[in-house]
Amino acid sequence: MKIKLLSIPVNDQNQALSFYTEKLQFVKKLDIPVGGDNRWLTVVSNEEQDGPELLLEPAPKEFRPTRDYQKALFEAGIPYTQFDVDDVQKEFERLTGLGVEFTTHPTVMGTVKIAVFNDTCGNLIQMVEIL
Amino acid sequence: MNRYNREIAKIKDACYSKQWQLDTVIGIKPYIDNHYQDDLNLDLFSRIKFVSKYHLLRLYKRYYGLTPKQYLIDKRVEMSKVYIRDGMSITEACNEVGFESLGSFSALFKRKTGFTPTEFQKSNFREVE
Numbered sequence: 001m002k003i004k005l006l007s008i009p010v011n012d013q014n015q016a017l018s019f020y021t022e023k024l025q026f027v028k029k030l031d032i033p034v035g036g037d038n039r040w041l042t043v044v045s046n047e048e049q050d051g052p053e054l055l056l057e058p059a060p061k062e063f064r065p066t067r068d069y070q071k072a073l074f075e076a077g078i079p080y081t082q083f084d085v086d087d088v089q090k091e092f093e094r095l096t097g098l099g100v101e102f103t104t105h106p107t108v109m110g111t112v113k114i115a116v117f118n119d120t121c122g123n124l125i126q127m128v129e130i131l
Numbered sequence: 132m133n134r135y136n137r138e139i140a141k142i143k144d145a146c147y148s149k150q151w152q153l154d155t156v157i158g159i160k161p162y163i164d165n166h167y168q169d170d171l172n173l174d175l176f177s178r179i180k181f182v183s184k185y186h187l188l189r190l191y192k193r194y195y196g197l198t199p200k201q202y203l204i205d206k207r208v209e210m211s212k213v214y215i216r217d218g219m220s221i222t223e224a225c226n227e228v229g230f231e232s233l234g235s236f237s238a239l240f241k242r243k244t245g246f247t248p249t250e251f252q253k254s255n256f257r258e259v260e
Contacts, residue, residue, distance in 0.1 A: 077133025104136055110147035111157055111194045116135070124135075130195075131157045 005042065007055035008080060009070050010121035013041050016056040019120050023098050024083075029053050038062075045083075060122060070122050077103050079116050079126035088113040088129040155180050156191045159199055167206045168229040173199065208243045211236070216255050221248040 010016035020026045026043040030053070034040050038061075042053035060067040073080055085091045088106045092115050096102065103124055104116035113129045132140075147153060159176055176199055177184035192198050197205075207228040214224040222233060225248075230236035240248045 075133075077135035079135070103133065104139070107139060109139060109143060110153060114139075130160060 003052055005053045005055055006081070007057045007059075008119075008121075008123060009059045009066050010056045010119075010123070011058075011060050012121060013039055013056055013058050016119070016121040017041060017043070020054070020056065023095060023100055026054070056121075074122060074124055077116070077124065080123040082114075082126035082128050085127045085129055088115050088127055091115075091127060152190050153194065155182055155187065156194050159191065160195070160202065163199065163203050163206055167203060167210060168227065170229070171199075171203055204239060205243065208240055211240065211248070212244070212251065215248065215252050221252060224248070 017028065020043045021028060025046045027046050027049060028041075029044045029049075030040055030042045032040040038058045041056045043056065044053050045051055060070050070080070092102065092106050095117060101118045102115055103118065104114065104126075106113055106115045108131070111131050113131060114126055116124050116126045119125050159180070162176075162179070163171060173184040173188060177187050180187055188198060195202065207230065211224040211228045211230075214227050215221065219227065221237075225233050225236040228236075230239075237248055240246070240251070244251060246254070
């Protein structure tokens with residue numbers, strides 16, 4: 001068994017694709033229609049294009065419990081998932097310059113540095129640098 | 132302040148209040164990242180950090196969840212994958228990342244990745260084709 005795919009619920013797949021490719025510099029991997037205007041839409045890290053795919057899943061649009069769960073996490077400021085970066089401060093400054101909103105500014109937590117931003121698709125994402 | 136930021140503040144107080152302990156272990160990971168080809172060992176790290184090696188070992192394991200040696204092995208295996216993908220021979224990659232014995236390198240590679248270096252090399256070659 002392999003970990004090939006992880007998913008993240010997004011309110012709007014077009015907006016999510018723009019954010020994840022233009023702001024986070026991920027790369028689109030698969031884009032397959034799956035009925036209605038929904039797509040099997042995955043992105044990968046630009047730095048690890050053979051790594052796990054991230055599915056931008058339109059679940060909140062279709063399934064109320066997913067929407068409620070996503071909303072509850074967001075309102076509590078709890079990140080849905082996290083991505084590794086080499087330098088949190090540098091990435092914070094780059095993303096802030098692109099208009100990305102942060103709910104947790106760069107903070108040292110023991111042996112890691114973290115920051116949390118809004119992905120504009122209903123989720124908070126944590127980035128982490130291991131010190 | 133949202134709930135998450137309050138939780139972070141609580142965890143910082145509860146788990147990460149001993150700054151001198153953190154200062155002892157922080158910096159070893161980037162040192163390993165930059166010197167993984169060299170003959171690194173706990174004696175060297177303890178000299179760099181001015182603490183006993185047993186104390187350093189305990190602290191590192193506590194805060195990072197693995198020992199410096201385990202992290203060094205992970206780093207070397209990860210870098211050897213990069214070198215093999217780039218076309219280096221297995222023996223060259225083994226030497227390049229600081230392993231002295233091809234046998235121990237192959238065994239560790241298999242344990243960490245699930246493939247022998249040769250299997251890994253072949254699978255990547257096929258992908259390129």
